[in-house]
Amino acid sequence: MNWSAAKNWGFSPVDGAPLVALRLVFAALVLFSTVRFASYGWIESQIVDPEVTFPFWIFASVPRPGWWAAWSLFAAMAAGSLLMLGNRPRLGAAVFFVPFTFVELLDKTNYLNHYYFVSLMALLLAFLPSQRRDAAGVPRFARDLPKVLLTLVYFYAGIAKLHPEWIWDGMPLRIWLPQHNDFPVIGPMLTLPETAVLFSWGGLLFDLTAGFLLWSNRWRPWVYPVVVVFHVMTWCLFPIGVFPWVMIGCTTVFFSADFHRRWIAVATRKELPAFRPEVYRWPSSNRGFIAAAFFLCVQLVVPWRYLAYPGELFWHEAGYRFSWRVMLIEKAGAAFFYARDDQGREREVDLNAFLTPNQIKMMATQPDLLIQTAQWIERRDAEDGLGTEAVRAEVWVSLNGRRSQLFIDPFVDLTEVQDGPGQARHWVLPMDSVVTMSEYRRMKPELRAKAGW
Amino acid sequence: MRLSQVNLLITGAAAIVMFTITGCGGAGGGDPQNDFDRGPLLRQYADQSILPAYEAWVEATADLHLRATEMVSNASPESLTATRTSLENAFATWQKVMLYDFGPAMDRALLQTTNTFPVDTGGVMEDVYDANWVAGTPASLDQMGLPALDFLLFHGSTDQVVSDIESNVMLGEHVLRLTGNLADEAVAVQSLWNSGFRETFVEATGTDVGSGIGMLLNAFNRTWEANVRKEKLGFPAGISTFSQTPLPGHVEAPFNGSISVSLIKGAFASYRDLYLGTPVQGDGSLGLDDYLRSLGNAEYGEQLDSDIQAQLVATEAALEELESPLSAYVVDNQNEAFEVYAELQALVVLWKLDMMSAFGVAVTYQDNDGD
Known part of the structure; x- marks a missing residue:
């Protein structure tokens, strides 16, 4: 396939409803996450109060926000989420993305893969068409880009689990699961090493396949419930905050446009504009297409940078972050x-x-x-x-x-x-x-x- | 995929979510068969270690306040000696309480108001003449509690302290304010335990920060590292001064002078007993050692427990090397003091790192990295 064929395919019109839905779901999730972070007092305890921080190197000389600045950053995040909810998605996503990513990079001790995911998704939404009127038609590559990112996240999380300790020793689940021996019914089972190995294989298989199966109309009805159960289970077992809900919410972007049109019509009491490929006029510029390709290439390559460092990655952690290594080691x-x-x-x-x-x-x-x-x-x-x-x-x-x-x-x-x-x-x-x-x-x-x- | 199909699936998924949430929301008192049940361990700690320790602390501080009251109304070598003995007893009893620095004790800053040392003697003397003295302000934590009483009751010979109290009404009054405050705080914390916190503690059978075992072990490790290892021995020996000059004035109860070593040993015994679960009467006592051994992992179970027990023996033997008064020992035998310190530090690593990893107890409330 040559460039122009690829471009033709990428700019062919598709129903934009899934993107509108993704934007709404994402906005609601990050708004909740922002309010939750503030209400737990974490703005003070994580950002304002610490005497020193551990910034990423690019932020080494950026001054630290004080109380007012920190609260302003979070207010901006909330404002960005609200703009996203209220049909100003690109501006809203940008207004959310900048302070969120800034805060994320201020202190490595707060780094979480799910913050990174939220940053990337916000970055995409700052460029993708997801206003109500965009439901009438968007380029195919724009609709599919978030799906590709999600697939990549799951798949790379799966690849990261292809480690002898995960596969053969059931580590670290073997340490984590027995802590929940006080769960009703399944508690005693969680203490068995066999259970840990079983869970490890299940998680590995899920991560390697879920991202791809969600694309298939045939498999999606079977896989999405598994997505829900899997993430809810991780939420029950581990103190991982809102991440499970972010994934459960964002993976709905794989659902059919009809489905999204229906719930949005109910939720917003207004039908989305109909999909009209015949009036579709999207300037098929190279810029957006190249940017998308570049974004994907970076995402594909970055998790492999650990190969440049000798020794056991889990030990020296050179090249560990930004690579979807989630719940991987104790x-x-x-x-x-x-x-x-x-x-x-x-x-x-x-x-x-x-x-x-x-x-x-x-x-x-x-x-x-x-x-x-x-x-x-x-x-x-x-x-x-x-x-x-x-x-x-x-x-x-x-x-x-x-x-x-x-x-x-x-x-x-x-x-x-x-x-x-x-x-x-x-x-x-x-x-x-x-x-x-x-x-x-x-x-x-x-x-x-x-x-x- | 048909719309109705999707809807059906969403409904099904939601049902599963609800089921799972309700399933994992309540950490019930289930009855796991083939592994360790934290419920009985927590009940044993609450009823046979923690509550008795607070009871003893309430009694010790009440006795101290009573003796001090008698002494102030009738100062004599006898009444002073009785008060001093009671203070020594309070110091010793405190070593059985300090490790439970969570829940009510933490809310009321019991650790800080009871035993922040070295004492600011100048501040204590200002307080003596301050009619509007308020207990427990953040800036005056080193002017109250046991260390202030150690200073006021042991700052001179028996006769001299008796005559000071006779000649200075305000001095005696301040002693009573201090002993009264200790007794009040002891009762306050104990009654919080008795009016609900015990249940909170024993019913939180999970392993998160707010669980019984989470609160207990985080306090256990934090106080062992900071308040035993560092405060009782490290600082006096000079580990944190560049010149490595020993700081004999930083020992616990320096004005008394003769009990610093026994207080370290007493503290050590409390931590060891909590680990082994030994102060319990009768058979079937539980401890962290049993919990470790129940994990069914050779390296992290039996082997770790053996290592900790061996280190407990080594640490106890090392503590026997300390000679009283500690203030002289850290000056004359600084290197030996450092060696004892290393034995205390070895327990920090075994307890805070290996044991906590084995139990998987959370250290902070922060979100973890999710999947």
Whole structure:
């Protein structure tokens, strides 16, 4: 198929009702999510109150919002959602997208795949035609782009599960499911390792296939209920917030246009304009088509960037985010930081003094956050006139049911470590170099001497 | 796909949703057969560890207030000694209470109002002369509770403290305000437990942050790391000062001087007992050790429990190395103090990391990464 054939196919007219529906459902979901976030007091506890944050590198020098600014950002998100609900979808999506994505990138410790998904969907809606009048006809590629994104999310989440620990050990479900042994009826079953493996395979099969089967008129009636049950189950089992509802809502975009016309007519008490391909006049510009193709290419490639880094991805996490690795690993850590001054004297740093409990939890297992913590310690000590020259950390991490082991080189100066896109994390110990605490305590004097610390 | 078909499916899906929601909404007291039931564990902790600890704390603070009242109305070496003994007993009893820093205790900031140290002695003396003193303002937490009483009752020889109290009415009055506040807060927290929180605690059998086990273990780990390891030994030994100068004044109850070591040991015993579930009378006592062993995972079950038990033995042995007074020990034997500290820290990793991972208890209320 050549370019013009592809373009002809992409710009052929289709009923725009599913896009109108997606916009309404998405707007309602993000409005709920915004209100929920604010009502839980998270604007204060996650954005305003923390003494320090862990920004993505592009935002490293952006000033942090204060109370007014943070509430304004959330007010803008709510306003954007309302604009989307009220037939100003592109403007609304843009007004929502900018503050939402900004807040998302302010602090890595708040990163969630579902925030990323919401950002991408908002970005699409900022360009796609989803006003009521667009129901009369939209280009095929515009209607299908959100579907392709959803398919990609499910499929990549499935690929990420093609890991021996997920498939053969039933990890991490084997740790997570038994916690719910107090559920009525199914509780006792959840404690069996076989159940974990069964759930793992079920989840894997679901993720690999659901995104594709939803396209098929024949399969959709059977798959969508599975989508609902699957996500509701994850909502029951795990503390994952609104994500299940976002997916249950957004996947309705696969439904027929007739279906959407019907419920929208009932819900808004007004029929959508009829689909009229004969009057369809969509400027078939290259720009939108190329942008869509570019968006998809980026989405296809980004999750694979981890291949550029040696070692176990789940361990060093270089290239872990933005790749639909959802509910994939159970990782916990405990980190002790030590600052050394210009006279070679060392003190233990009290992390509780400037990190929130959530930040302490997140930071202890993610190498880039460990580095940012060390940089914060150096900066704060400089302000206090403490003369900190170097910062090291003894970090213990357990992954997927393994016992805790030493995570990073305990005698590397973390303030000197270069980390960022393309940098392999050699200072993270290989996962198979299991150093237990008792071994470390034996080796410590020798390691210290060798490192000249 | 026909419209009616879709509708049917949506209805069916909605029905399933409703069923599942109602199914998983209520964490009932089911009766799992082949694994660990947290309900009895929580009931045992509530009825045989926590409530008795608060009862003892109420008694200890009531006795302290009573002795202090007698002492202020009739200052004598005998009445002072009785009050001092009662204060030592209160310090010791507090070590059995401090680890339950959740629910009512957290709401009333019991940990902070009872035992924030080192004490600000200048602030305490200002309070003595402040007729409008208000207990528990955020800025004055280090001017109240047990540490302030340690200062006021042990700041000099018996005769000197007796004569201070005789000659300064306001001093005695402030002692009573402090002991009265301790007793009131103890009763307040206990009555909150008795008027509903016990049920909240034992009925929340899940593993989220607000569950019984979630509240208990998060407080257990946080206070062990910060309030035992760091406050009772780390700071006095100088772990957080660049010059690594020991800070003998930072020990617990420094004016008394002779009980700092026994208080660390007492605190350790509380955490160990909670883990093993040992203070319970009769057979069939439950503990976190039983819970771990029930997980049916060799590495994370039996092996982890064995490691923790071995570390408990090692830590207890290390604590035996500490000599009283601790304020002198951290100066004369700083390196040894660091070694004991390392043994306390080893338990931090085993409890906060390995054990919490094994139980899968949530650490914060934040959303997790969803699927």
